[in-house]
Amino acid sequence: MAEERIQSIGLHNELQRSYLEYAMSVIVGRALPDVRDGLKPVQRRILYAMHELGLTPRYSYRKSARIVGDVLGKYHPHGDQAVYDALVRLAQDFTSRYPLLDGHGNFGSVDDDPPAAMRYTEIRLALIASDGLLDEINQNTVDFIPNFDGSQEEPIVLPAQLPFLLLNGCSGIAVGMTTSIPPHNLGEVVDALIAMVRKPKLSDEVLLDFIPGPDFPTGGEIFIGKGVKDTYLHGRGIIKMGGVAHIEELQSAKYRNRRCAVVITELPYQLSKASWIEKLADQINDDKITGITDIRDESDRDGMRLVIELGRSTEPKEILNILQRRTSLQTNFSAIILALVNGQPVQLSLRKLLEHFLSYREVTVIRRTQNTLEHVDKRLEVVEGLIKALCDLPRVISIIQSLKNIDNTQLNLQAHLNLTSIQADAILNMPLRRLTNFEKNTLLQESTLLRQERRDLYLLLRERESLLKSITNELKSLKKRFATPRRTVLRDENIYPNNYLTTKVEQQQVVEDPLLNSQLLISQDGQVRISTIQSIKKLRLEDSVEIGHHPSPLQLLLTVNSCPNLLAFSSTGRVGLLRWEMVREQPHSIANFLPHSLREGQVIQIVPLPSYTKPNLSLGLLSSDGHFKRLPLEVFRDLSGRATTVFKLKQGVNLLRVIACLENQELILASSMGRLLRFKLQKGILPLVKRTAKGTLLLKLLPGESIAGATCIEDQSSLILATAKGQIKRLSCSSLKVTERGHLGQIGLPFRKKGDTLVDLQSTSSGIVSGQLSSGRSFRLRISDYDIESTLGFGQQMQLARGERIKRLIPLIRNSNSK
Template sequence: MSVIVGRALPDARDGLKPVQRRILFAMHELGLTPERPYRKCARVVGDVLGKYHPHGDQAVYDALVRQVQIFNSRYPILDGHGNFGSIDDDPPAAMRYTETRLAPISNDAILSEIDQETVDFSPNFDGSQQEPDVLPAQLPFLILNGSTGIAVGMATSIPPHNLNEVVEALIAIIKKPSLNEEKLLEIIPGPDFPTGGEILVSNGIKETYTKGRGSITMRGIARIEEINPGKGKHKRSGIIISELPYQLNKASWIEKLADLVNNGKISGIADIRDESDRDGMRILVEVKRDSDPKKILDFLYQKTSLQSNFGAILLALVNGQPVQLTLRKLLNNFLEFRENTILLRSNYLLKNIKNREEIVEALIQATNNVRKVINLIEKSKDTSEAKSNLIISLKINERQADGILGMPLKKITGLEKNSLKNELKDLKTKRAELELIINDKENLMKVMVKELKDLKKRFGSKRRTKLIEGGDALIAEKMANQRPNKELQRINALKELSKDSEIIIQSNNEIKIIPSVTIKKLKLKESDQERKDILPAKLIWPIKNEPKILAVSQEGKIGLLKWEFAGQKPGPLKQFLPAGLENDKIINIIPLTEIRDISIGLISTDGKFKRISINEISDISNRSTTILKLKDRVKLKSCILCKENSYLYIVSNIGRIIKIKITEHDFPFMGKLAQGTNIIKLFPNENIVEALSFQEKKNKDLILITNKGSFVKHSTKEITISKKGALGTMGMHFKDNKTIKERVIDCFINNKHVYIKTDKDRYQKLKTDQIDNSSYRKENRLNIKLNNDEFLKSTFSMKVPEEN
């Protein structure tokens, strides 16, 4: 947790990681304001290391450099002097050569209220200094400059945005808290990268803002124009690239493009030149005379990083905990923080004004009775006696008496008397204004709006990144062009299928596509269907909407089933698996009916659980992808679809049931290579047999079944909710037999399509009425016929659309 809180993730309030916050505070303490001379970065790094951040000096310097670089930060919060690197990934000069100071935006919009009791301070690592827990930012720098960071099992990747748009969105929310998502997305239509470029407006932007995670497609800006190569040479067309996607290394991109040309993977390019200078970027791709420059430009978009994706994850610390935020939550978090900051600032200013008001009133009283005051002071033996005499004679307090004793003689002039009266008048006016802000939230919000508008006027700038409509179609076109042969084969296979057909995955893992009429005729979906000449089906699904069906392996990999080819040649599941899954054991087949508000839950055999966003697999196609990093001898046990606030049930072979509520707080989304968090501590010889997830809008029956044919039924609403690592509930109790131990082999939610498989590969359909009529929490026997040496091995429920 220390890596998450102490280093990797930004705070949702000021948008800063601890090292960034410490750099700014150290520079504030050094007095490196914008009007002061630059100071060596080595001095700043030394102060940060010695006082606040006991880590490596290079890590601190790297963080400092990033806050200076205009191609990394949309609104750099530090002003640098010297070589701080380039978009070509040239390294910055050593810290002994470079200099820095605070940028105006950080001095005025982050640190200006630091000395006004607006934030809490805590002791530093050795207790010798105090450092702020958060900085009193007046703008949401979390979204203005964005942030990237990799913690343990999670990561953040927040794109930068335009200040004008963000301020307008904040003001709109202040004026109308119920502002709908459509209006909010109209005000902030997308990120605004410091390097410019284009963004293809697609569903990925909406998912980023409404779910906190999505893929944003970026493109460089290119134009085609005629170039004159020189005297005696023919004119040629050239592609001029003036802006690249955010965080794309220019030199590396040119090198990779040259490799494509040299390896013959792209033809028609005569030369590539980097003509960039201090006036801006200019990459010239010279096209051969007989080549079409538009086709080459399309190739650059489709085959190189000139069009690439920004994987956005709006993850930040809220109350010290990592939370995946939507755009609205992110802005609301900042508004709450800013409201509290203004309130604390107003209380601080009011306290100072009241103190000054007291002093000024005493000074006015003293100037009105100057002879009396002078006589009292003259007759006093010392300062202490003079103070006591003033307190008694003028009926003032100790602080007022100190003010009179410290008053210079010039204050008794007529001009100074008027000045004191005017000051008192101004203080009373300011006091009334501050009291109005403190006591009336509406006035406080008006002050916030005014300050936001002032900051927008001072630091706002025009949008640099252009928004291109029709992005979804352009993205699909690129994907199709990247795999034209396989995509064409898939399209042709789909054309040959009748829309009035359904996929069937049989219990022996064979896949077929047969007409819906045949399925009805054979009564394959009927609850009373028990024909011995037909194998039961694990899944029956209509193909009219071209469903996405996931195949999940115990090695922690996932891919899309190529079911469309089963219409041409039915066969075993293996031949329809994507590349990378052919040799793996498949543990789950999951049809995706919808992806709204759904995440993927993964349970491994060592008792760990993690959630990943459905967006993590939105771009998988012909190959599998790893979604869970597994240790040696650990396998993925189950993959389930789960929703926020649904319940997770984990059942073990000794009859233990763990019921846990799935919330964003307890189970935030993790990256594909994370291992997950411990959810159940397994005893020796205890194994997880199954995991289920569903929402408890209605009561359901959870049935545990053993290898000997016993079962126990539980009402899900009566199962106690546990916490991570808790023991849970014992759902069954066993008495060991000398020949074989009775153990739980599976669990399921009671429905009409449940089948049992024995260790002799025989299948039997469960009689649902027998389970329906059985008692809760009592051991019952299934009405099934088993041979003497035969035991139950597993169960499965037929997946059909009606049950999803």
């Protein structure tokens, strides 16, 4: 019986080692592409197997099953379906900008139709793969390694002449990392490469002029802005993309009988047409989108055409904007440029990717040149030997006739004519028909050409300038052969801040006469919509509501015909205009109507900006660390489509609240421990400052303390205060003393329960205040139901569910016409 060999090892050590080996195997061996040829291992093996089978564009197609079998048996011992799926993607012209395979048969469609089985489809190499990826494979340009069983050899990487990682993009999910690279236009990429060869220290701005954005095979539009810039400069970003649509008139008649349709000719990249139609139909059936009477797919071999027929009274531009906001007609591409560099996953900027490719291309051209030089030297050696033989032909014949042993003949030729063994062997193998003066002249001409070629090759190896010139000429040749016009239209995100409407005129046209007397509603959960006055009355906003699962509380209610500009403030200290003109009856997220650059932080507050200049009116900004500053309204009147920073905050500090302030009003500031401070808003105490000012520290926080909130008050007004554990109190402002900066303040609300904290305070001027709980439930308070108390009062206790907490109070802001 064999002796048992059991070795005790730590489980955590074995798991760590095994998992690391598995992770690296997936990262290097399956999921991520190589920066040099832009291919994953399975894609590389498919292309090399087809090259070995001779399936070039000049020959007929071969069954896909044959290729899959060769790849599995020789190079890739995994599932056959996985190999076939990879093969199919290489042949799909709606997936790859420049397909590397030429398919014959059903290889799927943009409708997400599955491809036919591998026994039915046929395949061969596309011209760009044959000439741009595999043309130099037999010229010792790359290294080969044994396959999985050592019976074959396969290339480590293919000698790509173009950066296919950029041209076709790539997507893959590895262990703990993912890559998602969009495709690009060949002509633009080649121009950028040539510019970098000529000027290696090309600025990022100029480089982005050469490659302004991705070029998707399905066309569509992309909005050039921060997302594209982040992708190219840092290797990661969100690229806004959309489909292409226009409005057609179906029936020429008077305005009342006019019928129109929204016609979509291009969808965003990797969006299934059939799935998009199905989801749109579901929204129509659920009455989430109204005004659409029919959806027809009229797509054919000439291109896509989706006809969305509208009702007679439906405004086409309104429906188009709804489609862009509520469906995937506009969506995002999350770009992550992650690839293998020297076997390690690296996130790359556009510049780094191109530099890595150019470095690799230099290496392959040098190796190709060295290989060609070796062949030229060998051929030149043979040619010079044959010329020597033809110049002294009688002597050669005499030597051959005088010796009986062929080995001695070769040695004698070498000795008498000063030949190498290779030259002597070539002379002995030369047919008699070549012993003519014509052959001698041909060899002399060939010798001259070979010597010139050798000089050129040596020049490439000695002078890098000549090498780079050769690379540039080859890139120009490839561009001339394979470049195609850009398919994806580029839009400037700054000109189209919300991407849906193009001009202010169009935005104003959306607000039609029937809606002029309606109300604009913005709720606490970030939903915005327009509603009629009759619908508003049904909400009974003046009544108190007990705790329950109610719709999200309203924070803004304004009449459309007198609605001012709305300022949206984010937690990062930035502000931008809310384009409310595009809002309709269906609720949408306010993010759809904000500048793209404002979406980095959470929108904390929407503030109406009066269209007139109100004397002494300013906006106060309060940060979470207790800093406060007042800005004049003029700072906010010239906002364009971009967001701008109005409060520069330290790391970890957020903008907490924005307060409308009048000169000589009073500011009440509260902390989580119940401390309240009362300040006079005067130029000498809290003056107006510039946008770049840091702000004044009003309250130095104690350990464990935080800012609860702040509000502006009149002399005889009151405040409503709320604690996390449900204590509600209406406090008389006159009971608070006016203090100076740095004062400790006074306790405005004694807590009933141990561990309670003050979470918010609001002015009572609106008459109604809503509250939001940690469970998602909400309530609404009528201020008049609470008695005014002094600082010593405890207020009323609200009954909360176990573990439930009050998060914030939400006052309702409205203009006079909304009451």
